[in-house]
Amino acid sequence: MDDFLSDLTRDLPGWLGIVLVVVVVGGGWFGISRLGAWAAASSERRAAVATARATARSLRPRYARSSAALVAEPDAFALAASAWLAHASGQPLDRFAYAHPQALEPMLARYYGVHDRDDLETELVRLLVEGHRAWPHGDAEGPIDFAVWDLVRVVELCRAGLGLGVLTEADARDTARFAAGTLQARYGDWSSLGSQLERAFRHTHDEVTRHAARLAQIECDGIRTMLQSPDGPWTVVPWTTPVAGSELRMLPADPARVRRAALTEPWEAPIRAKQLGG
Incomplete structure (x- = not known):
């Protein structure tokens, strides 16, 4: 390096040679520094991917009692239909009412903007009448069916509301049954529901970098594998499991809101009728 700099500055004015030396040496150190930072970041990304894969491989269904209790x-x-979100919320998969009330309030506030019973009822009605499907979006595979995202969240809110004691069991189960019955009629099997749910989940979580998207994909793959494992809810609960009827007890009459919402899908007809006062 010294011989190179000497030859480079031999015929230059003194001040210009000094400037050139500073640029060459400083640029070299800057390049080395950036290369080191890139290598460190790359190593961190590889470690994060390895950790995510190990976590995904270790996922097991969490039951308060057993998979047999879920079936019963x-x-x-x-x-089973809401098991993805129940798992993400750290809840047992075989209890209708969510456990750990102390952790539910922050979760509901963060993801749903729900702070009390009135908020919870308002959000349930919003998901049933409009929800995310009111603003259609797609991905590289085409349009995303956000009905699955709205309906699965309806079930989660019913389970969380019962766990917090702000919904009666009759109201919570009745509303969840409407969502569950619609999901069963709309999709052909657990795999189809899972595919649409994953696409909606990924889209709404706005992964902005390739690395973040890769980690999210690993997480999604791990959850689906867990749900479809021999002891998983999508294996032990048959798709054809009977779903009781619903009266949409918590949905109030609101003709003005019906006029604002589309509600043109066949499965939305009971919602429209109830909102119109039927």
Whole structure:
């Protein structure tokens, strides 16, 4: 380096040679520094991917009792349909009412903007009448069916509301049954529901970098594998499990809101009728 700099500055004015030396040496150190930072970041990304893969491989269904208890639950299909979100919320998969009330309030506030019973009822009505499907979006595979995202969240809110004691069991189960029955009629099997749910989940979580998207994909793959494992809810609960009827007890009459919402899908007809006062 010294010989190179000497040859480079031999015929230059003194001040210009000094400037050139500073640029060459400083640029070299800057390049080395950036290269080191890139290598460190790359190493961190590889470590994060390895950790995510190990976590995904270690996922197991979490039951308060057992998978048999899930199958025996009166609303087993609703629990299985919402198992993805129940798992993400750290909840047992075989209990209708969410446990750990102290952790539910921050979760509901963060993801749903729900702070009390009035908020919870308002959000349930919003998901049923409009929800995310009111603003259609798509991905590289085409349009995303956000009905699955709205309906699965309806079930989660019913389970969380019952766990917090702000919904009666009759209201919570009745509303969840409407969502569960619609999901069962709309999709052909757990795999189809899972595919649409994953696409909606990924889209709404706005992964902005390739690395973040890769980690999210690993997480999604791990959850789906867990749900479809031999002891998983999507294996032990048959798709054809009977779902009781619903009266949409919590949905108030609101003709003005019906006029603002589309509600043109066949499955939305009961919602429209109830909102119109039927």
